[in-house]
Amino acid sequence: MPLQVQRALRRYQVMSIVVGVMLLVLVGVAMPIQFIGHKPTMANIVAQVHGGLYIVYLLTAADLARRARFGLWQMVAVVCAGFLPFLAFYVEVRTTRRIRAAFTDPQ
Secondary structure, X not given: OXXXXXXXXXXXXXXXHHHHHHHHHHHHHHHHXXXXXXXXXXXXXXXXXXXXXXXXXXXXXXXXXXXXXXXXXXXXXXXHHOOOOOHHHHHHHHHHHHHHHHOOOOO
């Protein structure tokens, strides 16, 4: 696998995990505190952090997509992974496997 693709994949993996964890914190902790405890402060902060990180995630995914030549459906899956809980982890594993398989030399 070319070094540039390896580095882009590593950046994507890190951002995918970070965005996935932040989304779980938002949906699993901050939103219940907002609606049950009537305290919106944490949800507001976590939502803004997640939103900013999601933009960085999209940029790293676009870089990887350009280098690894993603198809349309692969790109759609990657974009959706940032705003559906748990999907980020699943898509990251599938994307990593797909890229490693695509760049493995058949011998």
